[in-house]
Amino acid sequence: MASIVHREHIQLSGLLQQHLPFARAECQALPDEPALRLFLLNHDFPQHTLTAEQMDAVLNYPAYWAFCWASGQVLARLLREQPDRVRGRRVLDFGSGSGVAGIAAALQGATEVVACDIDPDALAATAANAELNEVSIELRDCFETCEGHFDTILVADVLYDRDNLPWLDRLADRAEQVLVADSRIRDFAHPRYQKLGEWQSNTLPDLDESPEFRRVSIYAS
Numbered sequence: 526m527a528s529i530v531h532r533e534h535i536q537l538s539g540l541l542q543q544h545l546p547f548a549r550a551e552c553q554a555l556p557d558e559p560a561l562r563l564f565l566l567n568h569d570f571p572q573h574t575l576t577a578e579q580m581d582a583v584l585n586y587p588a589y590w591a592f593c594w595a596s597g598q599v600l601a602r603l604l605r606e607q608p609d610r611v612r613g614r615r616v617l618d619f620g621s622g623s624g625v626a627g628i629a630a631a632l633q634g635a636t637e638v639v640a641c642d643i644d645p646d647a648l649a650a651t652a653a654n655a656e657l658n659e660v661s662i663e664l665r666d667c668f669e670t671c672e673g674h675f676d677t678i679l680v681a682d683v684l685y686d687r688d689n690l691p692w693l694d695r696l697a698d699r700a701e702q703v704l705v706a707d708s709r710i711r712d713f714a715h716p717r718y719q720k721l722g723e724w725q726s727n728t729l730p731d732l733d734e735s736p737e738f739r740r741v742s743i744y745a746s
């Protein structure tokens with residue numbers, strides 16, 4: 526295990542450093558789900574003291590995969606509390622980023638997990654994090670290649686881009702159940718989805734976002 530951690534750590538740090546020479550990937554346990562560990566941006570990354578040039582580098586390369594978003598953490602908690610939503614099921618993690626939702630599903634006994642992300646670096650992170658958590662996850666770089674029927678589709682913090690709203694119908698057509706965790710859209714009203722509740726969490730490493738982005742709602746189709 527130690528050599529795996531070392532190898533993946535170097536690979537992901539290399540991806541970050543192509544754009545952010547001062548960043549590195551660091552293995553971190555999730556505060557809300559300590560059994561789940563992820564390679565994330567180093568916790569002491571100098572977010573508040575970035576120069577204009579460093580800030581440009583961050584904005585030009587939004588390494589979403591190097592954070593565990595609040596919705597991902599909340600969804601992982603829901604799956605631990607309600608494992609029947611994924612146990613024995615074929616699951617898709619749509620917009621996997623670090624892979625947090627798919628890994629949580631695998632840890633709760635999903636029979637097959639597929640992770641889909643349009644960012645190749647996110648797929649590398651998902652693969653590394655799956656290995657770190659000793660679970661198996663298949664990788665897909667677009668939804669069109671996610672073949673077959675899914676029992677459950679997980680969507681955590683993907684609606685930050687409003688262009689992704691049409692995915693709500695497309696995904697609901699492909700699975701018995703879609704679970705959408707979101708902290709960005711407050712006026713979520715869709716005839717095919719019902720709100721299950723609200724939970725508090727934050728992005729890891731903490732981006733010090735406003736309280737409204739720490740409130741995560743989960744919706745089920």
Ligand SMILES: C[S@@+](CC[C@H](N)C(=O)[O-])C[C@H]1O[C@@H](n2cnc3c(N)ncnc32)[C@H](O)[C@@H]1O
Nearest residue numbers: 589593594597620621622642643644647681682
């Ligand atoms: C904010 S991150 C959330 C990552 C993870 N689900 C979490 O909760 O930590 C959103 C991710 O969705 C991916 N994404 C955005 N639009 C997508 C699309 N149309 N298809 C697949 N992935 C997408 C991005 O590349 C990014 O990795």
